[in-house]
Amino acid sequence: xxxxxxxxxxxxxxxxxxKELKNNDELRAQFxxxxxxxxxxxxxxxxxxxxxxxxxxxxxxxxxxxxVDDKLAALGDKLDDFGDDxxxxxxxxxxxxxxx
Numbered sequence: 216x217x218x219x220x221x222x223x224x225x226x227x228x229x230x231x232x233x234k235e236l237k238n239n240d241e242l243r244a245q246f247x248x249x250x251x252x253x254x255x256x257x258x259x260x261x262x263x264x265x266x267x268x269x270x271x272x273x274x275x276x277x278x279x280x281x282x283v284d285d286k287l288a289a290l291g292d293k294l295d296d297f298g299d300d301x302x303x304x305x306x307x308x309x310x311x312x313x314x315x
Contacts, residue, residue, distance in 0.1 A: 228258035229270060233277040243278065250275070 235257060236243045246253040250271040255261060262270065 225258075225260065225262075225270070228260055229274060232257040233274055236274065236278050246274070246278075 232254060236246055242253070242257075251267050254267070254271060254274060260267075260270070
């Protein structure tokens with residue numbers, strides 16, 4: 216018989232699993248291949264099949280958020296670099312007209 220878990224306990228375990236998956240590429244690859252097995256190993260949860268799918272969906276959504284955050288951070292870095300390059304070029308352009 217499966218142990219009964221309270222909602223907050225499940226959410227805490229899922230949150231911990233998401234953190235582990237975000238920080239471990241190998242574990243994340245394993246999760247993508249075998250989400251139920253990996254999730255059960257990470258959390259110790261043995262939930263009924265209909266509930267496991269919902270938990271897997273929740274974890275997948277949170278992992279995908281990490282990918283979006285990483286992409287946005289990279290885009291922000293590129294925009295910062297572009298801004299720095301633009302300032303340098305504009306500053307150099309105006310130095311040509313500086314007659315001090």
